[in-house]
Amino acid sequence: MPRVNYEAPTSVDDAVKILAGASGLAKVMSGGTDLLVQLRSGRVKPDLIVDTKRIPGLIGIREEGDFFVVGAATPGVMLSGNEKLDHAWPGIVEGADLIGSTQIQGRASLAGNLCNASPAADSVPAVIAARAAVVVAGPNGTREVPAESIPTGPGRTSLAKGEFIVAFKIPKPKPHQCDAYLRFIPRTEMDIAVVGCGTNVTLDASGTCIDARVVLGAVAPTIVVVEDAAKALIGHKLDDATLAALDAAAQKACKPISDKRGTIEYRTKVAGVLARRTAAIAFERAAAR
Amino acid sequence: MSKHHVTTTINGEPTEYLCEGQQTMLDVLRDELGLTGSKEGCSSGDCGACTIIVDGDIVCSCLMLGVEAEGRKITTIEGVAEGDKLHPVQQKFLEHAALQCGFCTPGFIVAAKALLDQNPNPTEEEARYWLAGNLCRCTGYDKILRAVMDAAEVMRAEARR
Ligand SMILES: Cc1cc2nc3c(=O)[nH]c(=O)nc-3n(C[C@H](O)[C@H](O)[C@H](O)COP(=O)(O)OP(=O)(O)OC[C@H]3O[C@@H](n4cnc5c(N)ncnc54)[C@H](O)[C@@H]3O)c2cc1C
Ligand code: FES
Ligand code: FES
Numbered sequence: 001m002p003r004v005n006y007e008a009p010t011s012v013d014d015a016v017k018i019l020a021g022a023s024g025l026a027k028v029m030s031g032g033t034d035l036l037v038q039l040r041s042g043r044v045k046p047d048l049i050v051d052t053k054r055i056p057g058l059i060g061i062r063e064e065g066d067f068f069v070v071g072a073a074t075p076g077v078m079l080s081g082n083e084k085l086d087h088a089w090p091g092i093v094e095g096a097d098l099i100g101s102t103q104i105q106g107r108a109s110l111a112g113n114l115c116n117a118s119p120a121a122d123s124v125p126a127v128i129a130a131r132a133a134v135v136v137a138g139p140n141g142t143r144e145v146p147a148e149s150i151p152t153g154p155g156r157t158s159l160a161k162g163e164f165i166v167a168f169k170i171p172k173p174k175p176h177q178c179d180a181y182l183r184f185i186p187r188t189e190m191d192i193a194v195v196g197c198g199t200n201v202t203l204d205a206s207g208t209c210i211d212a213r214v215v216l217g218a219v220a221p222t223i224v225v226v227e228d229a230a231k232a233l234i235g236h237k238l239d240d241a242t243l244a245a246l247d248a249a250a251q252k253a254c255k256p257i258s259d260k261r262g263t264i265e266y267r268t269k270v271a272g273v274l275a276r277r278t279a280a281i282a283f284e285r286a287a288a289r
Numbered sequence: 290m291s292k293h294h295v296t297t298t299i300n301g302e303p304t305e306y307l308c309e310g311q312q313t314m315l316d317v318l319r320d321e322l323g324l325t326g327s328k329e330g331c332s333s334g335d336c337g338a339c340t341i342i343v344d345g346d347i348v349c350s351c352l353m354l355g356v357e358a359e360g361r362k363i364t365t366i367e368g369v370a371e372g373d374k375l376h377p378v379q380q381k382f383l384e385h386a387a388l389q390c391g392f393c394t395p396g397f398i399v400a401a402k403a404l405l406d407q408n409p410n411p412t413e414e415e416a417r418y419w420l421a422g423n424l425c426r427c428t429g430y431d432k433i434l435r436a437v438m439d440a441a442e443v444m445r446a447e448a449r450r
Contacts (some may be wrong), residue, residue, distance in 0.1 A: 006293065006310030006356050036352045037333045039311065049310060051357065077346055102400065104334055106346035107353070115307020189421040190335075 004039070008051040012137045015050055020139045020162030022048050028164045030058075030073035031107030033100065034116040035173040052164065061085055063172075066073050070168040072111035072134075076104070088172055089286065091179030091278070096120045098144055098183060101190060111165045117151035117194075117222075124223050125149075125198030125215035126181040132170040136165035137287055138199050148215075177202040178285035180278040183217070184270050186261070193218045194262040197250070197274035201233060201282045209233045214246070214279070219254040226253040229275055238283045243276050250275035297358040299324070300368025308355035315339045317355035318365060326366035326395045330424070337423035340396040341365050347403045349422075366395035369402055377440040377447070378402050387436040389427035397423045401437045409445050412440060 019026050022066040024047030029035050038044040052058045058073040061082050068085055079085060079096045086093045099108045099122050113121045114134070128148045136143050139162045147168065150157050158163075185191035188189040196217030204210050214229035232245035256267040292307040299322070306321050315332075318324040318341070330336035332351045339350040342364040350365075369376045378401045381387070388394045397420065404411060404419045409421065416437050417430075424435065 001311050003309060004311035006354060008356070031352075032354065033334055033349075033352050036313065036354070040332055049354070051354075053357075075346070100334065101337065102404075102419050103337055103340055103347050103349045103422045104352075106348040118378075123359070189418065195426075 001040070003218060004026070004043065004046055005048040006051065007048065008054045010054050010056070012055055012142075014054060015055060015164065016137055016139055016162055018048075018050055019164060022050075024048065026050055028052060030109040030112040031075055031104075032112075033108045034105050055166075057167065064169075066172050068170045068172065069166075070110060070170060072165045072167055075106055075111045076100075076108050077102075077106055079110075081103070082158075085170075089126065089130055089170065089179055091181040091200065091282065092123065092130060092170065095126045095181035096123040097181075097197060098181075107238055110168055114147060114150050115157050115159070115165065117153065117155050117157050119151075119154060119220060119222055119286070120144065120193040120218040121151075121223070122181070122183055122193060122196055122217070125196050125217045126179055126200070127168065127170070127178055127198075128225060129172055129198040129200035129213040129215045131160060131200075131213065132168050134165045135167045135169060136163050137166045142166065144169065148223065148225055153221050173289075174202055176286045176289060177211070178282055178289060180281035180285065181210065181279050182274050182281075184274060192261065195219055195256075195267050195270045195274055197271065197278045199275065199278035199282045201279065201286050203283065203286045207237050207283075209236055209238075209283070214250065214252060214275055216271055216275070219256040219267055220256075223254050226250055226275075228252065233279060238279060243279070246275050247272035247277055251261055293356045295356055295359050297316070297361055297363060299358075299363045300365060305328045306355070310354065310356060312355045314350040314353040314355050314358060314363075318350060321355075324365055328392055328395055330392065330396075335422075335424065336393070337390065337396040337400060337420075338393055342345065342399060342403050344366040345403075345406075347400050364399070366399050369398055371372050376402060377443045378405065378437065381436040381440040381443065383432075385432045385439065387428060387432040393423060393425040393427075396427070397433055397437075401440065404437070405441050405444055409441060409448065411438075411441060416441075 026048040027046040183193035183196040202211035212230040212233040228249035236242040251272040328338035330338035
């Protein structure tokens, strides 16, 4: 394997300086479960790997006012082990927890999942559905942007040279608000989503939906926020007519490919099914709190 | 390009080595330190034959860089037995004949040990999910699961004594 330089800065500023000053291709590393596979296969040929895990705050979950702040490199095992986050956003934790095996969970992070920019990334739909923001550090300081603005196409992100994600800011749920994530794979473990769906709903006291976000994975080149699916839910209870409208909106948002995991027709149909199922779970959870 | 000097703890022993940036932990264990118990089945995180424990969590050593071990505590298959005394998981693998070619065995044993350290009383379903990242092309998994569940029982009995 070609030689690669490695740096493990211990501050955000140092990391930005190293990234911005790198002459060749510099890649940020969190858990390395995508990056090191791609390095090995030759799909990426970095000159420098910048490991963020020694920067204080990059690993860990804290609460700041109305937000959970999740360090960008926090591994899955710490997300599922955090009772408060799991209680607040079971859908986010379900999505993150589906990534790979126990071994992969020891390393895989939300930032890596988002920035690898696969449309099938399992943690991303529920994170976007919760209107999470990411804190991006770079040569011009830090900025906060919605998580959905990061991936721009398979393997591509909107991050500029010298920039990296420091943390996810996930708003805490409002009264009667909750989420769910489901993916469809042909077996029960260790596979890539044919379709994934994250749904986040807020209800009023009578069980009528007053806010919603429905986000589909693996049905287009990027993850899709399905505005019409949210519209199908808002103002309604979860009856058959609402479910039918939701299913139709989800199907309409699909621009999938056919591959070994599923045909266009199949993916489209499954997207509608998962939208209905995640909505049912999210409504039930939201009503119960 | 200079090599990195790494100071770490492997199987309780303070350990130092030099490695290059791109070298994986698995490369370091096998090629630099002569710890060849961890196996390379795929180098892509799929098979679990390279499983090690880092600060209490299992990871694929093929998807970790050797330089990342700085200051960490690592357990490999070589550190699972206590001297000549096999770990209950190892003993039960032998008794249940839970291996054929044995290539996957170190990874299964390390992963199973980590499971039982955290959860002394797993259901079979929990054990199956925990071990889903360990692949075996020989045994069909059944004997492995029986060995792990049996080892769990032995360890619970030992803990009660
Ligand atoms: C066996 C196996 C099974 C898998 N199963 C699944 C699965 O079921 N579902 C799924 O969605 N994924 C799966 N993956 C893919 C991978 O584990 C996830 O995408 C994981 O979340 C990546 O996180 P990481 O921290 O390891 O990322 P890394 O490998 O560290 O990084 C991934 C990419 O993001 C960039 N990056 C990392 N951190 C930052 C940051 N802070 N700022 C900017 N850019 C950054 C890196 O430069 C790289 O391009 C699997 C991988 C393996 C090996
Ligand atoms: S060699 Fe590491 S998972 Fe297969
Ligand atoms: S015993 Fe041969 S791979 Fe498991």
